[in-house]
Amino acid sequence: MSETNRNGEVWVFAEQEDGKLSDVPLELLGKARELAGTLEVPVSAVLLGTDVGGLSDTLVAHGADKVYLAEHDALAHYQTAGYARALCELIGQHGPQVVLYGATPLGRDLAPMVASRLKCGLTADCTDLQIGDHTDAVSKTEHKNLLFQIRPAFGGNIIATIVNPERWPQMATVREGVMPLPERDDARDGEVVRCEVDLDGATLPLTIEQTHREKKSVNLKAARVIVAGGAGVGSRENFDMLWQLAGLLGGAVAGSRAAVDLGYIDADHQVGQTGTTVRPALYVAVGISGAVQHRAGMEEAARILAVNTDPDADIFKVAHYGIVGDYEDVIPKMIKAIHGGA
Amino acid sequence: MSYHCVVCAKQVPDTKNVTGEAMKEDGTVNRSALPAIFNPEDLHALETALQIRDAHGGSVTVITMGPPTACEILRESLYRGADRGVLVTDRRAAASDTLATSYILACAVRKCAPDIVLCGRQAIDGDTAQVGPQMAEKLDVPLITYVEQWLGIDDKTARARRNVGNGWEVVSCTLPVLVTVNESANTPRPRSAKRMMKYKKARSRGEVEALAKGLLEGDFDNYTAELQAAEVEKYCTALSEKGLLLEQWTLDDIDADLSWCGMSGSPTKVHRIQSVVLSGGQYRQFPATQDGVSELVGELVSEHTIG
Numbered sequence: 001m002s003e004t005n006r007n008g009e010v011w012v013f014a015e016q017e018d019g020k021l022s023d024v025p026l027e028l029l030g031k032a033r034e035l036a037g038t039l040e041v042p043v044s045a046v047l048l049g050t051d052v053g054g055l056s057d058t059l060v061a062h063g064a065d066k067v068y069l070a071e072h073d074a075l076a077h078y079q080t081a082g083y084a085r086a087l088c089e090l091i092g093q094h095g096p097q098v099v100l101y102g103a104t105p106l107g108r109d110l111a112p113m114v115a116s117r118l119k120c121g122l123t124a125d126c127t128d129l130q131i132g133d134h135t136d137a138v139s140k141t142e143h144k145n146l147l148f149q150i151r152p153a154f155g156g157n158i159i160a161t162i163v164n165p166e167r168w169p170q171m172a173t174v175r176e177g178v179m180p181l182p183e184r185d186d187a188r189d190g191e192v193v194r195c196e197v198d199l200d201g202a203t204l205p206l207t208i209e210q211t212h213r214e215k216k217s218v219n220l221k222a223a224r225v226i227v228a229g230g231a232g233v234g235s236r237e238n239f240d241m242l243w244q245l246a247g248l249l250g251g252a253v254a255g256s257r258a259a260v261d262l263g264y265i266d267a268d269h270q271v272g273q274t275g276t277t278v279r280p281a282l283y284v285a286v287g288i289s290g291a292v293q294h295r296a297g298m299e300e301a302a303r304i305l306a307v308n309t310d311p312d313a314d315i316f317k318v319a320h321y322g323i324v325g326d327y328e329d330v331i332p333k334m335i336k337a338i339h340g341g342a
Numbered sequence: 343m344s345y346h347c348v349v350c351a352k353q354v355p356d357t358k359n360v361t362g363e364a365m366k367e368d369g370t371v372n373r374s375a376l377p378a379i380f381n382p383e384d385l386h387a388l389e390t391a392l393q394i395r396d397a398h399g400g401s402v403t404v405i406t407m408g409p410p411t412a413c414e415i416l417r418e419s420l421y422r423g424a425d426r427g428v429l430v431t432d433r434r435a436a437a438s439d440t441l442a443t444s445y446i447l448a449c450a451v452r453k454c455a456p457d458i459v460l461c462g463r464q465a466i467d468g469d470t471a472q473v474g475p476q477m478a479e480k481l482d483v484p485l486i487t488y489v490e491q492w493l494g495i496d497d498k499t500a501r502a503r504r505n506v507g508n509g510w511e512v513v514s515c516t517l518p519v520l521v522t523v524n525e526s527a528n529t530p531r532p533r534s535a536k537r538m539m540k541y542k543k544a545r546s547r548g549e550v551e552a553l554a555k556g557l558l559e560g561d562f563d564n565y566t567a568e569l570q571a572a573e574v575e576k577y578c579t580a581l582s583e584k585g586l587l588l589e590q591w592t593l594d595d596i597d598a599d600l601s602w603c604g605m606s607g608s609p610t611k612v613h614r615i616q617s618v619v620l621s622g623g624q625y626r627q628f629p630a631t632q633d634g635v636s637e638l639v640g641e642l643v644s645e646h647t648i649g
Binding site: 079081104105106108109115116120121122123124148149153154157158159160163164165166167206207208210213214273282302305316319320323324325326330333334337338 | 512610625
C-alpha cells in the first residue's frame, strides 16, 4: 500500500492491442489534464507492450506530459499476471496519486488485480471524476483534494460518489465514451521515460492458445446521428423504418436493451449501461421508455428527440424535442420532410 | 481424476426490475421492496462447476457471504445439485468494499482447498466485476475472466474460451485456477424436484436462531433465553444428523485478520449518494402532424444538427 503522495502524478493506463491504442486512454488523458490542473501535478501515460514506443507521440499529443514506456517480450500479448506485475512495479517506483483505466474488458480485468496487490481502493465504471474535499463521517478528519469517483450504482437508480482517502493510489476504471476525446495537438511536448520491468515470460500462468478478433461492424461512438429503437418498435421488421431514417441522415441504428433482448437488433448495437455510451449530435429515441440504464448511455447527446406514444414516458424528461405519437406515423413524415428539403 | 470446485455466489436485490416503490421519497433505495435473487451470472458459475463434477467426479461447494437470509441461495444451489453450502456471516464483515470482501471470501475458499474457484463475472447490484480477480490475487492462483465456454480439464490443465469484448481467446493453465463465468457460458440446469424435497428444510444455525428468537418474542410465557439456546442446539443437532444443517462460518472460523475486514479493510468510502430523479419536462413538443414534423426537421437543419 502506497502512502498518500500529494506530489504524485495523475496516470492513465494506455491500453493498446496489436500496437493500436483504443480511444479510451485518449479520452482519459483529456480528463486527467483537468484533474492534474487542479492538483498542479503532471499527467503521465503508462504504456506496456512490445514495439509500442511509436504510440508515445499520440499519447503526448492528447495530453500526456510523460510516457512511462515498458517494453518486454512477456508483455507482447495481454495476460493479467504479467501486466499487473509490471504496472505494480512502476506504481511502486513512481508513486502516482491517481491511476485511471478504461472500463474495458481488459481494464476491468487488470485494475482489480493491481488494486488487490497494492491493497488500495478501486471504483469501477465511473462516469465522471472530479477533485474535491471529503470529511470522514466518523473520525471527522478532513481530506483535501481527493479524487471523486462518480458512478451509477444499483442498476443505475442512484449515483454514488466514492473516495479513497488513505490507501493510495486512488484508482478508477472509466466507461468508454463518457469523457470527450481531446483534440490532437502535435505541438505538445512530452518526455518518454523508458522503464525496465522484472518479468519472465516463462513464469506467466496462462498459455494463450488461440485468439480471434472480430472487426466491430458498428461504430456507434463515431456516429453523428443515432436512430435508436426500443421495445415499442414491436419487431425486427419494424426496425426497417429506423434503418431507412438513419440511412437518410447518414447515421447509425441502435437499440435499447429491451430491443436487443427481444431480438429486434443485434447486441453490438446496444446503447445503455450494459452497452455502448454515445454522445452524438442527434439521438432519436423511438419507442424507448427511457429506463435509467438506457439514459446512462445516451443522455450526453447534444440533441435528443423522443418519439413515443406515452406522454409520461421518462425519455421525455431527458429530451430536447419530443413528439407524442406513433412512430409508424411520425417517421414517414420525418422522411418526407427531409426529402422535401425542409 | 476428480476435482473440488468452490463457487462463490451472492444474493442480490433484483435491480433489473426496479419499480417506483423501490425508491423511497427521499431518493434512497428501499431494499425491502426489491426481491432478493441469486445473482444471475453466479448461476452460470454453479452450472460450470456441476458440469465439471459430472464429468470428472469431485464436489461442488457453494460459499456465500451475507446475512442469514442469504441461505436462500445456498438451498437453491443444493436443489440444483451442489454438494455443500457454506454461509460466511459476521457483523464485523459489514460495510466491506470489494477489496475486503475478496479478502474474506479468499479466507473462506482457502479453507476448502479447491482445485477450481468459480465466480459469476459480476453481481447486478454493483456491476463491479472486481471480487473475482481480487480473490485470485489473494489466493495467488491464475485468473481467467469472462469464460464463455468451458473447454474441459485434461490432467490438471484447464482450458476455457474467454470473451474479450472484440473477440475471444482460448487459454489454458495448470490448476488451481479462479475463473469468472459469463452468462453466455451455459444454461443453468433447473432445480431437481427430488433434491427440493430433500433440502427445502436445510437451515443454517443463524436461521434457526432467528426462528427461536421469533418464538421468544411471541406469547410464550415460560420461554427463557436458556430454553431458547437449548432448543436451538437440539434443532441444529437434528438437522445435522439429517445432513440438513448449512454450515455457517464467522471471521474467526476462517482465520481472517480483522484489520482487512469490514470498514477497516475497505479503502473506498462513500462520499455521497444521489438518487436519479429526473427534473423533467423541459423539452419542446411538436405535434405529430406533417406540419409539426416538418417544423421540427427544419429546426434541426437550421441549428446544423442534421443536414
